[in-house]
Amino acid sequence: xxxxxxxxxxxxxxxxxxxxxxxxxxxxxxxxxxxxxxxxxxxxxxxxxxxxxxxxxxxxxxxxxxxxxxxxxxxxxxxxxxxxxxxxxxxxxxxxxxxxxxxxxxxxxxxxxxxxxxxxxxxxxxxxxxxxxxxxxxxxxxxxxxxxxxxxxxxxxxxxxxxxxxxxxxxxxxxxxxxxxxxxxxxxxxxxxxxxxxxxxxxxxxxxxxxxxxxxxxxxxxxxxxxxxxxxxxxxxxxxxxxxxxxxxxxxxxxxxxxxxxxxxxxxxxxxxxxxxxxxxxxxxxxxxxxxxxxxxxxxxxxxxx
Numbered sequence: 001x002x003x004x005x006x007x008x009x010x011x012x013x014x015x016x017x018x019x020x021x022x023x024x025x026x027x028x029x030x031x032x033x034x035x036x037x038x039x040x041x042x043x044x045x046x047x048x049x050x051x052x053x054x055x056x057x058x059x060x061x062x063x064x065x066x067x068x069x070x071x072x073x074x075x076x077x078x079x080x081x082x083x084x085x086x087x088x089x090x091x092x093x094x095x096x097x098x099x100x101x102x103x104x105x106x107x108x109x110x111x112x113x114x115x116x117x118x119x120x121x122x123x124x125x126x127x128x129x130x131x132x133x134x135x136x137x138x139x140x141x142x143x144x145x146x147x148x149x150x151x152x153x154x155x156x157x158x159x160x161x162x163x164x165x166x167x168x169x170x171x172x173x174x175x176x177x178x179x180x181x182x183x184x185x186x187x188x189x190x191x192x193x194x195x196x197x198x199x200x201x202x203x204x205x206x207x208x209x210x211x212x213x214x215x216x217x218x219x220x221x222x223x224x225x226x227x228x229x230x231x232x233x234x235x236x237x238x239x240x241x242x243x244x245x246x247x248x249x250x251x252x253x254x255x256x257x258x259x260x261x262x263x264x265x266x267x268x269x270x271x272x273x274x275x276x277x278x279x280x281x282x283x284x285x286x287x288x289x290x291x292x293x294x295x296x297x298x299x300x301x302x303x304x305x306x
Contacts, residue, residue, distance in 0.1 A: 010064055012057035014044050017070060024074035029081070030300045031168075031180045036077045038182035043067060085178070106281045114174040115288025116281070119222035125170070126219025129163065129212035136160070137209070157199055164208045164299050171299075177292035180300060204301045211298040222287065229280040236273025 011017040018037055025033045044067075048059045067073065106112050136156040143149030161184055168179030184204070199205060 020070035024071045031178045034180040035182040112281050112285045116284040118174040119226045122219035123223035126215035130216035133209050133212045171295045175288045175292040207298040233273045233277035236269050239269040
């Protein structure tokens with residue numbers, strides 16, 4: 001990294017370094033801040049472990065030239081983030097000025113299919129997350145009065161943070177929202193009891209569990225909606241084909257067989273199916289965007305709070 005400027009006052013402790021780094025990253029994406037804090041602490045503590053005879057101030061001063069001061073590190077992370085996001089961003093679709101162009105152009109946008117697949121996957125992940133949280137909270141409450149219950153509770157809450165990171169990666173890959181790529185920063189210089197207490201009092205610990213509980217009804221809704229709309233659109237498009245092979249009916253609604261109708265209505269059925277298909281893609285893209293914001297709000301700790 002860049003050499004530290006001689007006129008910049010370097011912090012003398014790792015927590016102070018991290019506080020300055022957080023301040024230097026003010027206004028940046030909370031996920032970026034979480035990654036930067038984790039990386040900085042990992043690097044500084046590894047250097048401290050390799051130099052047991054030196055103080056934190058001496059270690060920080062010695063790595064200033066290779067790692068940089070908090071302001072320099074923040075600038076490097078911002079520049080790297082821009083380059084990475086530019087490289088990962090799907091190719092921009094050509095601008096479409098007309099309403100039909102914007103409506104039908106959704107089929108050429110990669111994020112549309114990511115959102116569609118996420119809605120299908122959400123049923124499985126929702127069932128797993130809901131089961132994990134309900135089981136974990138129930139066992140934690142039942143075992144809390146026992147000696148063995150305390151390690152179990154700590155282990156459960158730690159697993160929630162790991163699952164939060166996993167869900168964040170799924171959201172970022174499929175929905176395109178920047179999510180943390182490193183675990184939640186925790187001041188490892190603090191005593192164990194204090195760190196455990198902060199885990200329980202951290203609002204993000206509870207908002208993550210709320211998110212996991214919400215994923216079951218959301219997953220059921222997403223899956224049902226996308227499967228129903230896709231089935232209806234494909235059914236309408238395939239109605240003329242089914243009629244041509246001599247089938248008397250092609251769709252059943254509440255036990256009533258729906259006929260394809262007269263041949264002159266077949267193009268109308270296909271047009272309705274095509275329009276419904278593209279409308280479904282728009283719905284999936286919109287839901288994906290809204291869900292990504294929900295995940296960002298509940299899973300990522302705000303950068304303004306330490």
